[in-house]
Amino acid sequence: PALDTAAQRLQRLVPKEFAERLLATRGQVGKERRMVTILFSDVKGSTAMAERLDPEEWMEIMDGAFDVLIEPIYR
Structure with missing residues (x-):
C-alpha cells in the first residue's frame, strides 16, 4: 500500500x-548524461500555511500547485 x-x-x-x-x-x-529541466520554486507563505492545515489539506493544495508548475516543463 x-x-x-x-x-x-x-x-x-x-x-x-x-x-x-x-x-x-x-x-x-x-x-x-542527459539534458534535463529543473524547476525550483519557493511558495511564499507556505510554511505558515502548512502549519495551520491538516496534512491531507496541505497535500491537496501542493498537488494542485505542482500540476500548474510542472505542465510548462513538458511543452
Missing part, C-alpha cells in the same frame, strides 16, 4: 516511464 502511494505520487511528478524505471531499480539508475 505505501509503495502504491509513493508510485502514484512519483508518477504525478515525472513521466510514467521514468517513474516505473526508478521504482524498478529502487532509485539506482545507471550512470548516464
Whole structure:
C-alpha cells in the first residue's frame, strides 16, 4: 500500500516511464548524461500555511500547485 502511494505520487511528478524505471531499480539508475529541466520554486507563505492545515489539506493544495508548475516543463 505505501509503495502504491509513493508510485502514484512519483508518477504525478515525472513521466510514467521514468517513474516505473526508478521504482524498478529502487532509485539506482545507471550512470548516464542527459539534458534535463529543473524547476525550483519557493511558495511564499507556505510554511505558515502548512502549519495551520491538516496534512491531507496541505497535500491537496501542493498537488494542485505542482500540476500548474510542472505542465510548462513538458511543452
